[in-house]
Amino acid sequence: MTEPILRIDDLSKRFGGVQALKDVSFDVFPGDVLGIIGPNGSGKTTIVNSITGFIKPTSGRIYFNGKNITGKPPHKIADMGVTRTFQIMRPYHSLPAYKNLVIPLFSPRAKRTGGWRGGGHLGNRQTIAIDILEEIGFERDSYIPFKKTSTLPTGYLKRLELARCLALKPEIIICDEVFSGLSMSEIASMVPLIERLQDEGITIVMIEHRLRELFQVANRVMVLNFGEKLIEGSPSEVMADERVKTAYFGSEKVEEVMTYA
């Protein structure tokens, strides 16, 4: 039995009168692709925000590699290798795409690791930025990496979010709905990217609404409902569970979704 890379213990969060999360615990093991699904308002983004330090949980503990990271500031957590993307993409809109990657390359972690492919030594930041962009799907010899992000289409922005995480050479990437807002063909090209990251040994936590693609890449799935954990298991187990069907899919559309998956 390997040690979990990320362990969440009885995480609770209360916003005023709203209980956004209630005693959620789960483990993430190295190399996992864990999917977290649940209806709107079930606390998925709250989990991301709590793990990455953007909000302080009301109670509960979060361990990363055995170290307690609960309540640490976001930049410290990112420095340890836990990175995240944002559901609402917020690139630095006044900068060109490759400069967007130069910013994370200034972080202490990038300096230590040298970026995604760097071997502990950080070279020219702009070159590294363009290399990473190319690997993630920006055409190198086009003008796209040099365009202002405010003019780029969503597909590129989602990739840019991922690239920003990769610039830190992360151990975990927590993806907050990377597939949402993308067209079918764009998703189809994202899936192999996720699989490649998994092959490289990066642990991925995905929060998703697009179940078909999620079930393709995820090896474990957790279902949240009203801030509580409903079930956790392999995709097929989750799909078979009656509670999930009623809570999440709604009773009559189950068959339709199942055939997709």
Add this chain to the structure above:
Amino acid sequence: MTTQQSRKERIDRGIKVRSDGLYALMSWRELTYLTLPRFILIAGMLALPFLVPGMYWQRVISIVCIYAILALSFDFLAHYVGLVSLGGAFFIGTGGYIAGILNSYFSIPPFLTVPLAAIIGGAFCTLLLLPCLPLKGVYFAIVTLMYPLFMARIIEAFDIFGGTDGLVGIDSFSSAFLEQYFVICMVLIFLFGIRRFVTTDRGLIFTAIMDNDQAVKASGINITRYKALAVFIASAMGCMAGGCLTHIYMWSGISQFALDFSILPIAATVIGGSGTLVGPLIGCLILVPVSELLRDFGTLRIVFYASILVGFILFRSDGIMEFGQRKYEQFERWTNI
């Protein structure tokens, strides 16, 4: 009824398009096109002391430069870091008092007190503003507006550093000439230094923090540290201006914390063009002399520049600099549609 409709077309001048790249170095004409505005600014600033008549107006030049440094620091903080500080007077007052204290209590000559005031004052201001750095927008603006008032009241209440009378009998610069060239050089150094700095990759981090601080945090960068650095740069500039002011007037007092020093640089920035860095200087070159001309009218000059400020915010929020730039780089014509 038919109405003839027309719209204004703006087209880049040929020379602007041609001189955008490296090729500009190949022709004197294009080289001149690129460097002339900078050259005029630098030469004009350096020639100013010779151009104006009389002691009084030479003194005004120094004041213009002091306000320009302050306006520059405001512009840098507001438009490149995203921290809108209404506390220019806080920087001026802190710098002024530190220079005054160093000079009158320890009799350190002006050429040491000014840099010392910049460094100590910058550190002091940064330390006091450190807890406010997570604040944004209105909240940061209000808290910085309150700091100078707070400092003034503290000095008044504890009756320290000369109390309401202030510190008197401070040394002046050894000659008026030296004084003017010192502040003029400072303005030019800060202007071009900051312009260069904000476009370097490290300077872009500030822009990134302004665009989206969450993403910067998620990239493992300690934004408080960078914000503190920016505040230190800006407040050191302001404190240096304050130190100069103390030595020019040979006096430092509570009125250095007056709201004048907060509002005039902002007015100059808005008028000159916010976010351009040169704009604040141009704004000061216009506003301060005009306000000196109106000195006879007493408080009416505050009414005057407050109304100019409102007017510019409402109708010309891009400022003179943007306007001039457009005229220089593009020609406009009316076309019928």
Add this chain to the structure above:
Amino acid sequence: MEILVYGTINSVSLALMGLGFAMIYGISRVPNFAHGALYIICGFVTWTLFYQFGLPYFISIILSLCVNGILGMIMYRFILIRVRGMNISEIIASYAIGLAILEALRYGGFRGMNYTLPVFMEGSLMLGGVPVDFHRLIMMVIGVLLVAGLWLFTHYTRLGLALQGMAQDERAALMLGIDSDLMAMLAMGFGAVLAGIAATLILPLGNIVVESGYNVLIMSIAVCIVGGLGSWMGAFFAAFIIGYAQILTVVFIGSHFQMVVALLAIILTLILKPSGLFGHQKELEERV
């Protein structure tokens, strides 16, 4: 006992100053830095109408309140509406307007100590061994009535509910057919009238001096920040905290520190709990 009585009086006058500011910010999200100027203008208009034109005191007060309300609406309709939503421009523009008004008044000759308004009722009363004049009592009563009236107004009238709806979510209010610009203009008018009411109640206790315009602005900001920007009930309670704190410092430390307390309150509140003591804490949002 002295502390209790004077503390309460001070608190009520602070609350009166702050209510207008809190109301305008709460509804239209415009930090009205011209608040102090509106306050002083009302005093001068009343003075002019009463002494120069010889109108009855009560009528001149009513007239000057109307003038103030109209002035506030004009300020919104012609100036602030253009910078609405741009926080910093709002602050700078409204502050510049206030500055222009105050300094114009100063230039126009309203200086010195000779501008006073008569009190509503002469005489005083012993309250637990402390002499309190009737005017201060009237001020307290009106202050409390005003707060109660405002509460009833915003909870039980159509207009009040519309204003409240806009305060909570402007876009939703727009979709429900509430004209947000009209409402913000009305709010600005109301706020100006509240500033005027504060002025007519507080100014008779002293002289009308231009400088106090700045102090009123600072005090009202202090009250609103401590109470939480946008929540005027919070402002009312915060007024009591600051009011008592001020009287306590005056009694035990010295009158010089009265303003220091207010400024310290602003700075500390913003540092420790930016949403104010009674405001709603919003995580992951603009303010923190």
